[in-house]
Amino acid sequence: MEKLVSLCKRRGFVFQSSEIYGGLNGCWDYGPLGVELLRNIKDQWWQTMTYREDVEGIDAAILMHPRVWEASGHVENFTDPMVDCKECKARFRADQIEDSPCGSPAYKGRKAHKCQSEGKFTEARQFNLMFKTFVGPVEDEGAVVYLRPETAQGIFVNFLNVQSASRQKPPFGIAQIGKAFRNEINTKNFLFRTREFEQMEMQFFVKPGTDEQWFQYWKSQRLDWYIGLGMTKEKLQYHQHEPDKLAHYAKEAFDIEYLFPFGWGEIEGIHNRTDFDLSRHEQFSGKSMKFFDDQTKEKFTPFIIETSAGASRSFMAFLVDAYKEEEAPTADGKMEVRTVMKFHRRLAPVKAAVFPLVNRDGMPDIARKLETDLRQSFRVFYDDSGAVGRRYRRQDEVGTPYCLTVDSQTLQDHTITVRDRDSMLQERIAIDQAAAYLSEKLAT
Ligand code: GAP
Secondary structure: OHHHHHHHHHOOOEEEOOHHHOOOOOOEEEOHHHHHHHHHHHHHHHHHHHOOOOEEEOOOOOEOOHHHHHHOOHHHHOEEEEEEEOOOOOEEEHHHOOOOEOOOHHHOOOEHHHHHHOOOEOOOEEEEOOOEEEOOOOOOHHHEEEEOOOOHHHHHOOHHHHHHHHOOOOOEEEEEEEEEEOOOOOOEOOOOEOOEEEEEEEEEEEOOOOHHHHHHHHHHHHHHHHHHOOOOHHHEEEEEOOHHHOOOOOOEEEEEEEEEOOEEEEEEEEEEOOOHHHHHHHHHHOOOOOEEOOOOOOEEOOEEEEEEEEHHHHHHHHHHHHEEEEEEEOOOOOEEEEEEEOOOOOOOOOOEEEEEOOOOOOHHHHHHHHHHHHHOOOOEEEOOOOOHHHHHHHHHHHOOOEEEEEOHHHHHHOEEEEEEOOOOOEEEEEHHHHHHHHHHHHHO
16 A cells, blocks of 8 residues: 555655645545546446436535435434544544554554553544535524535435436436545545545436345446456455444445455445435425326335445555556566556556657657647657656556557658557557557557
8 A cells, every 4th residue: 555655646646635734634636647547437437327328417516405414314323433532632433443543642553442441532422424514604503504425415306307307217317426525533544535535326216126126237237347447356345234234224235345455445335225315305305206107107206226436435446456566577688576557448547658769860750740649539648758668667657558659660661669558568550540549449
């Protein structure tokens, strides 16, 4: 993890938020390469989930009517038990004391459970994870709104709007990507548990009685999505929630977990939310949330199958999974260790790098023209500094799948070399075929 975090900063994937002020705990900024990778993950998700007949997309507001969060159960139930250390004033999640370090610099290396056993902790109190703020100029109770802790509620309250506007009938889904906020007591493990993060959620509305079958369908679709984008199959698993551990809305729940360096961690949840959400919104708003089928004259409250992925957590899992250190030959035939990010081609932040072999004989002009042409369709990078072997290594480290080099042969026959990131093999192609070559390779 340390190597990865350092690479992320050095190469511009992720920076600490407000770093020059000492950082803000649980918040991270995506740098030039990180934002591309994150966008590519979200684009892949959006394409898979919404470029189908039975799913529509929306983008709901982050701030919602406060009654939404009463209906959803978040005001009452979205809490973690919290304890304070009376001595050093550090705050802990009562259920995570085992792995937490003691908050006092005076006890370096000590675990918090030792302080607990010495009676230094307060009784556990429930702490609501929603961030509160105010709408308008008066900061009183009547003006309180929350930063949404999940994107799902924006979908539930728009169920009938989307259904009638798009003339869909259950079974159909609504998908959304957006920021969510949780005032986590303990943030940890880089991007894994943060206070501001992004979710990619899809709620699939089905006729009661068909929910089991749709649950199974989405459970396998979602696991396949990660595998299809190159994530190591053996590092993915399902984790079923025990009945006594289910969230207040769920009848059945499975997590998709990834094996991070610190152990298995959830990257997505698949939940059978029953008719809980629509019934509660009906009850709290006084507006019917039932679906009426004109043809069959049936009226019912749909059950909801939810697929809830973290964009930021998936980002971290894709980063961890891509990171490889392997032996590679240098230009003079020796072996060295190269760091290579083996991103799936569709996720790679930069698709191709263009190099002139040397900065003379007209090679830079040809390479610049190639770069300009490719830029119309692809995110490319131009590099003319240092030995070509070093340039390959720099691109390996950020996961660029192809390096295109203009060399002396280009001057004679208008061909260039294409070097493949993973095999490190090179082939020659016609320079005017470079865009078609990349299109074909990147589509797979
Ligand atoms: N709508 C259901 C829901 O929000 P969840 O299991 O609480 O379910 C879904 O969250 C996903 O959101 C998680 O699998 C994870 O990927 C992501 N997520 C949740 N809390 C997070 C946090 N504090 N930091 C980063 N990602 C988080």
